[in-house]
Amino acid sequence: MTQIVDTGTMQPAQAPAPEGQGTGAFRTFVRQLMRSKTGFLGFCVFALMVLICLIGPMFTPNDLPTNTNLIYGPASWSHPFGFDSEGRDVLIQVIDGGRAVILVGFLAALISTVIAVVFGALAAYLGGRVDSIIVTATDIVLTVPSIILLAVLAAFYRVGDSITLAVILGVLGWPGLLRAVRAQVFSLKQREYIEAARLLDLGTGRIVIREILPNMASFILMNFVIGMTNAIYAMAGLYLLGLAPMQGDNWGIMINFAWTRGAIFFDGSLGYILGPVLSICILQLSLVTMARSFEEILNPRLRHN
Amino acid sequence: MAATESLETDEPEKGSKPAGRRSSTTRYVVGRVVKAFLTIYVVATAIFFLVRLLPGNPVDVYINQQIAQYGMSYQEAANAAAGLFSFDPNESKFMQYLHYLGGLVQGDLGTSLLSPGSSVTSQIGAYLPWTLFSVGIALIISFVLGIGIGMAMAYRRGGIFDHAMTLVASITHSIPNFLLAMMIIVFFGVQLEWLPIATMRGAYSPGVHPEFSLYFLSDAFYHAALPMFVYVLTSLGGWMLVMKSSTVETLGEDYVTVARARGLTDRRIQVQYVGRNAMLPLFTSFVLSLGFVVGGSILVEQVTQYQGIGFLLYEAVQRRDYPVLQGILLIVTISVVLANLVADLLYSRVDPRIRITSKEG
Numbered sequence: 001m002t003q004i005v006d007t008g009t010m011q012p013a014q015a016p017a018p019e020g021q022g023t024g025a026f027r028t029f030v031r032q033l034m035r036s037k038t039g040f041l042g043f044c045v046f047a048l049m050v051l052i053c054l055i056g057p058m059f060t061p062n063d064l065p066t067n068t069n070l071i072y073g074p075a076s077w078s079h080p081f082g083f084d085s086e087g088r089d090v091l092i093q094v095i096d097g098g099r100a101v102i103l104v105g106f107l108a109a110l111i112s113t114v115i116a117v118v119f120g121a122l123a124a125y126l127g128g129r130v131d132s133i134i135v136t137a138t139d140i141v142l143t144v145p146s147i148i149l150l151a152v153l154a155a156f157y158r159v160g161d162s163i164t165l166a167v168i169l170g171v172l173g174w175p176g177l178l179r180a181v182r183a184q185v186f187s188l189k190q191r192e193y194i195e196a197a198r199l200l201d202l203g204t205g206r207i208v209i210r211e212i213l214p215n216m217a218s219f220i221l222m223n224f225v226i227g228m229t230n231a232i233y234a235m236a237g238l239y240l241l242g243l244a245p246m247q248g249d250n251w252g253i254m255i256n257f258a259w260t261r262g263a264i265f266f267d268g269s270l271g272y273i274l275g276p277v278l279s280i281c282i283l284q285l286s287l288v289t290m291a292r293s294f295e296e297i298l299n300p301r302l303r304h305n
Numbered sequence: 306m307a308a309t310e311s312l313e314t315d316e317p318e319k320g321s322k323p324a325g326r327r328s329s330t331t332r333y334v335v336g337r338v339v340k341a342f343l344t345i346y347v348v349a350t351a352i353f354f355l356v357r358l359l360p361g362n363p364v365d366v367y368i369n370q371q372i373a374q375y376g377m378s379y380q381e382a383a384n385a386a387a388g389l390f391s392f393d394p395n396e397s398k399f400m401q402y403l404h405y406l407g408g409l410v411q412g413d414l415g416t417s418l419l420s421p422g423s424s425v426t427s428q429i430g431a432y433l434p435w436t437l438f439s440v441g442i443a444l445i446i447s448f449v450l451g452i453g454i455g456m457a458m459a460y461r462r463g464g465i466f467d468h469a470m471t472l473v474a475s476i477t478h479s480i481p482n483f484l485l486a487m488m489i490i491v492f493f494g495v496q497l498e499w500l501p502i503a504t505m506r507g508a509y510s511p512g513v514h515p516e517f518s519l520y521f522l523s524d525a526f527y528h529a530a531l532p533m534f535v536y537v538l539t540s541l542g543g544w545m546l547v548m549k550s551s552t553v554e555t556l557g558e559d560y561v562t563v564a565r566a567r568g569l570t571d572r573r574i575q576v577q578y579v580g581r582n583a584m585l586p587l588f589t590s591f592v593l594s595l596g597f598v599v600g601g602s603i604l605v606e607q608v609t610q611y612q613g614i615g616f617l618l619y620e621a622v623q624r625r626d627y628p629v630l631q632g633i634l635l636i637v638t639i640s641v642v643l644a645n646l647v648a649d650l651l652y653s654r655v656d657p658r659i660r661i662t663s664k665e666g
Binding site (some may be wrong): 038136140142143144145146147148149151152153156172230233234240241242243255259264265269273274277281283284288292295297 | 338343347348355363373474476478480481483484487488490491492495524541546550588593597599600601603604607608618619621622623625630631633634637638641642645
């Protein structure tokens with residue numbers, strides 16, 4: 001929610017210095033993250049979670065046995081999160097359930113970032129009529145509360161698989177990012193070296209792709225991370241409402257079952273609801289921390305001095 | 306200038322144009338009003354096509370169901386569907402669309418699928434006020450608190466207070482609000498039994514009637530307390546951080562240096578020079594966030610069982626009550642659009658820069 005508002009208030013004046021054009025965006029990203037303690041910590045936590053969620057499932061049993069004796073069984077050292085309503089170990093489900101969340105969030109953020117960058121850059125660079133059409137469209141989509149729109153859409157057309165879910169989330173997630181990108185390109189396009197490139201008649205496409213976008217790489221990465229948190233928030237919400245595909249292992253499904261089956265009222269089931277809830281919260285926290293320290297890097301005035 | 310970015314006032318060069326102030330204000334106001342109506346029209350149209358023309362449309366599903374279940378003739382079923390979705394499936398598409406729009410203008414959003422005889426408008430009228438009440442008050446509380454704490458953070462930049470508050474803000478800011486509500490209910494409601502979650506459900510206690518009395522108000526606050534607390538806690542961090550950065554930004558402005566050089570008191574500089582100007586850019590976000598919180602309320606209200614518009618939406622989703630779904634989407638959008646419109650118009654009064662620099666809205 002408020003994450004979106006944040007990007008809207010990002011100041012276009014603090015463009016990153018046109019440095020490191022040759023280095024890849026990711027390397028710049030990591031190098032700059034190392035400069036902020038909390039940002040680096042967030043990055044480490046995120047990397048660790050991704051590792052556990054992607055590699056972890058290879059070491060867990062493929063079929064979790066249901067065991068009626070263990071329904072809501074107490075937590076112990078070997079089963080730290082206890083057991084669910086079917087007597088299955090919760091920790092294993094938590095490990096297996098992150099993959100879908102991270103992948104859907106990543107894909108959705110990728111889609112919305114691409115839309116935002118392409119149309120945001122076009123709007124700012126071409127200006128005039130193109131700009132006002134894009135801005136009006138953005139404002140309209142931005143005003144419609146997206147989680148309600150998502151809920152209505154998902155209720156009309158039952159979402160079948162995770163890819164569809166990611167596409168829907170991505171297609172609705174761009175307006176906030178687009179505004180941020182547009183503001184940034186506005187300020188970049190007035191720099192001297194862009195003027196110079198224009199005088200040299202290098203062509204719009206080349207100037208946007210070769211001269212403007214590389215200087216926005218870290219800015220775009222930051223917005224990508226924000227887009228991921230927004231997508232994960234919306235995804236968890238849709239799962240809570242029972243509107244996302246309810247198959248496979250997934251933190252969202254776990255929360256939905258624990259909540260709708262009333263698991264919270266059993267003593268031994270604390271882990272069943274807290275496991276996935278805390279996992280999502282920590283994932284979001286690590287992403288927000290990364291994005292925030294990035295904002296500090298891009299906006300030197302925010303830095304402590 | 307950068308701060309007013311989100312208000313269509315970009316392209317700083319235009320600021321130097323000595324436009325006639327009067328006419329540019331009128332143009333701005335007219336532009337904003339037109340844009341608000343355009344948004345509502347686009348959303349209403351999108352809903353029509355969503356329901357009627359895309360594959361798997363609920364109108365045909367409903368008609369087929371009626372024929373299969375109750376042995377109705379197609380004509381009877383189509384007539385029933387006409388009342389539900391407030392357009393007649395037998396007409397041409399274009400006439401259906403016109404009738405649908407005509408119905409909307411008269412406040413006719415169709416009839417609920419599952420509570421026969423109850424109009425969508427009356428259902429929304431019974432639930433929406435509670436969401437606006439809880440969300441609105443929570444938003445004001447978190448905005449005021451966030452402004453205060455954010456300013457304090459900016460003045461004590463780098464200190465323990467700043468660091469501690471940044472940490473708190475990052476944490477509350479990143480936890481999804483409905484998950485926080487869940488954790489509060491699990492810990493304080495079920496485990497510790499501090500919160501009487503059973504009696505806190507709903508918008509007010511059974512047997513109490515909405516009226517303007519202290520007794521009713523306290524009852525309403527009692528039921529809204531949990532969702533309101535969740536909204537405040539999860540949006541407070543965002544306000545703190547944005548206000549801090551805005552204040553830090555303002556502190557670097559020349560006019561603050563000039564004010565210091567003039568020897569004005571710190572208090573006066575803090576309140577009149579820095580505070581006021583740092584707050585301005587947040588004003589737009591304040592109203593924009595109304596939309597986000599109303600949107601987020603569907604999840605929080607489901608978790609806390611508070612009977613606002615989100616609760617109604619959840620029920621409608623569960624029971625596939627399509628007319629109610631489309632009605633809620635439209636009404637919530639309209640309320641957000643109107644709130645944004647009022648905010649933009651107020652903002653242009655508060656911040657004179659808007660009036661001078663606005664182009665066609």
